[in-house]
Amino acid sequence: MxxxxxxxxxxxxxxxxxxxxxxxxxxxxxxxxxxxxxxxxxxxxxxxxxxxxxxxxxxxxxxxxxxxxxxxxxxxxxxxxxxxxxxxxxxxxxxxxxxxxxxxxxxxxxxxxxxxxxxxxxxxxxxxxxxxxxxxxxxxxxxxxxxxxxxxxxxxxxxxxxxxxxxxxxxxxxxxxxxxxxxxxxxxxxxxxxTSMNIGIFLLLLSLTVYILVKPIIKTRKSKEKTYLKEVAATLYTQAQQLKKAMDNLCLGEDRCGKCEGNSCIVGFTRHVLQDVVEDEHALINWSKLPKENKKEFDIDKVIEALSITISYLLNQENKDENNIVNRTKEVLEIIAFGQTIKFKDEKSYFEKLKSIDTFLGKRVNSRVEEIKRGL
Incomplete structure (x- = not known):
């Protein structure tokens, strides 16, 4: 053995x-x-x-x-x-x-x-x-x-x-x-x-063959990159439009707030930003002007709906940096609903954090996001 x-x-x-x-x-x-x-x-x-x-x-x-x-x-x-x-x-x-x-x-x-x-x-x-x-x-x-x-x-x-x-x-x-x-x-x-000649001929033929094979790979890669950038731009445009509609629906209206000046209202500022993105995808946004707190009473059902839509977009995109328009809109809605922003690392930990802040609202947002994912 x-x-x-x-x-x-x-x-x-x-x-x-x-x-x-x-x-x-x-x-x-x-x-x-x-x-x-x-x-x-x-x-x-x-x-x-x-x-x-x-x-x-x-x-x-x-x-x-x-x-x-x-x-x-x-x-x-x-x-x-x-x-x-x-x-x-x-x-x-x-x-x-x-x-x-x-x-x-x-x-x-x-x-x-x-x-x-x-x-x-x-x-x-x-x-x-x-x-x-x-x-x-x-x-x-x-x-x-x-x-x-x-x-x-x-x-x-x-x-x-x-x-x-x-x-x-x-x-x-x-x-x-x-x-x-x-x-x-x-x-x-x-x-x-x-011999030097044989080695030179071999390396030359091998290099030419590699060049012929690599050229279409590089060309295809560049083509895919352009296509990808176009798809990202189209997606950003569509998302900005939908978020703009959600924020417009959330707005209290001039009859209650007077003329919208944007910078003094967290929703007004976000609406203007989204409009800028819709009109120009390369628009430069000065996020430092975003109000840090909410002083108005918005319809909580509309806030939950807008936040749920925003989170569903965030789940389906790779770019989750803090200056991304979707992430910034999420932060605005979090301030309105939960009084603070919540960093998004992954879906599970995010919803756990929401529920720890406000169990009822956190569960509602989680449930609505799941419905959106199922197409309801």
Missing amino acids: YDMLGEIVRAFFFIFAAEMGDKTQILSMAFATKFKVNKVLIGVAIGSALNHGIAIALGSYLSNLIPMNIIQIVAGIMFILFGLWSLKSENEDEEEKDDQKFGPILTVALAFFIGELGDKTQLTAMTLSTDSNYPLLILVGTVLGMLVTSGIGIFVGTKIGDKIPETTIKLVSSGVFLFFGTLKLYQTLPKEYL
Whole structure:
């Protein structure tokens, strides 16, 4: 029993030590920014098991059947092809079809299978199997070692994936494949082929190919950015209009307040600001003039309705900074309803804070927001 466990532990630590900081760990990091973690791990397990399984099955005879330098040259070429393939510009529908056709698991498994061909971890697995009484346990240990090192890479990948633009991730991922593929070819090709002219021609052709593939990616990104900005502007315009209507409905009217001067009334000031945004989305607003307190009695039902609409907008937008027009309108309505502003971090904590200030009003706002979310 101890011998069997020792075989697994020995294989695990050999592979773990060999793979820490290796290219396949970096590849798992890159894949984690594109695919789900469980699918990446399954792909790593399948690719590693096949690769190391072949090594263990053939043992020391592999080098006699196929020259190792040939295997490494093929692996280098495949890595370069993977790098170029990842730069292929595709629309979302095509990418979805490709995912359905090939699948992330098969993609990761193939990359790891090819990536480990002739690599030190495959050689390590091969060496361990030559003096092992339990070859299958060596396979278990090597695959576990790959999964743990890849898991570390995936953890890092998932942490940075949401903070780095998709295009940047795509370029870096491709660069990893191209770099290691080129390096492998340089290390394994016969010296007579590594002339200055051949290297120059190779790098020139590779650079031209990368340029041709990257150009539409950059163009598509710029196009999407323009489209996104237009959508944001359109959304802002619509929201400002709706909030303006809600604030107009909240206004007490000149028959009760006299002529609206704006700066002396928290609702009047907000109405003027919203009107400015409706007329010009780039209007500069001096929020320092916003009254800090409310001195009038507004219809609480209308206040709740306006606040609920405002919060529903805030929940569906990424920009929640304090000077955002939606957030500023929310603060105005909070001052009227609750006598203070409440910082919005997340939906749950926000409503808990509202209820802690005024349980009845907090529950009413929460309930109305839920109704708006359901389209009622």
